[in-house]
Amino acid sequence: MSLNIQEIRALFPVLHQEVNGKPLVYFDNAATTQKPISVIDALSAYYKNDNSNIHRGAHTLADRATRYYENTRKLLQQFLNAREEAEIIFTKGTTEGINLVASTFGRKYINEGDEIIISTLEHHSNIVPWQMLCEEKGAVLKIIPINEAGDLDMQAFKDLVSPKTKLVSIIHVSNALGTINPVEEIIELSHQVGAKVLLDGAQSTSHLEVDVQALDCDFLVFSAHKLYGPTGLGVLYGKRVVLEEMPPYQGGGEMIKEVTFTKTTYNELPFKFEAGTPNIGDVIAFGKALEFINQLGKKQIKAHEDELLAYASDSLSQIKGFIPVGTAREKISVISFNINGMHPFDVGMMLDANGIAVRTGHHCTQPLMQRFGIEGTVRASFSVYNTKSEIDKLVASVSKIAKLKNK
């Protein structure tokens, strides 16, 4: 059954406004999605009714907040099909998840001469932590190249992966181009040489069904705010066997079992990696975002977004001067493009004048932009609440803008 998009739109207060005198068309969903009213209400209700510190409070409010907080962990375990809730660790976001793995797993297991493999498609957050680690340890960073369409060169990956490879940290879905990477094959090949695999799921978890057991990835990181949830919150999934062996990330409250001045023992998973008072309110509100996704169904969400992608790609490619960037075989609902003779900043500003929100620039993927020999792109990214009539507005505006330099 297909989704009723108007009913879904009614759940998102922010969509119902005018920007520069035009109805808002929000196509910056790969940067962050908007929040349904259930998420906003849950955040407010928590602070109105339940606010208290979790896990050790001997009072009713603390007990209630703890139950709600841990309920989101349960929802995430189901959402990812993790074996157990203890494999779900709350972070500040994707970036912190990667840094956590680099600082703990990386520091312990990666040594001089070892190799870490990433790809040309990576977001800066999946490049810089590994560069820092390699510099510290004398390890080597290897890069999987891509072809002109924006697909990974899998033959090159097969040539790169070797017994020297200790970790493959790869973007599941490209934020800049929308490419869906063949991560099943990457994970299998990596495991054959004994390397662990981290998936950057920032863009995949909101669009694709991600089953960590079926994929067999060792780590998966993502951010709540790209899944209709609050900002400042993320998730690190890790296999228990791997997490158990890792040293803690930060020291402090919550992550300890017992502290004396001579020795401290660490808490069990997942608390070992959650030092300090966590982001309780946002975790609770995120539970509502997961329920929202579950109610709609990932398959239905993807079907709608695929339809929008196909419709937009067809219409935009008719425009004289339209240059698509990234035409991978399999994509999520992201269209990156340039207009011949125009800077993406200018295009973005003109679209904004028409109430259309897109992202412009390098999308935190400068090496990828360098690969294409461009400074940046205009990126329109669609979500479940977007419509074909909104795409018609984008196409009309892009058409008008393109005519300025492409007569």
Add this chain to the structure above:
Amino acid sequence: MSIEAIQNEIIDEFSILGDDKESTIFYIMEIGNGLPEMPESDKTDQNIIKGCQSKVWLTAIEKDGKVHFQADSNTDITKGLISLLIRVLSKRTPEEIIQAELSFIDKIGMGSIIGSQRSNGLAAMIKQMKMYALAYQAKLNA
């Protein structure tokens, strides 16, 4: 024409466009298209204005006690913005440039037209032009 008079002229031109953001942006781009070409040899890293997201190159020479600016950018809107600044500040004495209060920017509501990032860039352009004026003032008074 005085700096004040030119600023008033610009304010009048923009007031015709009213509140329509799209026409205002098209107009800024059109102004940018009229900016004289800068020689490629001047588009060096040294001439790039720091603090702008897009690339803006600015050079200045002194002729008969007045500072002449030339600029270019890789984006049309930025070209339009720098070209407005050149219209107001070029071919002026260093003192005039240093003392100039660019009230037209607020009066035409530039901040809400171009947004905060580009406003920071615009401020960086003005700062760089005033720095050139200070340098030439010191040189002329030496």
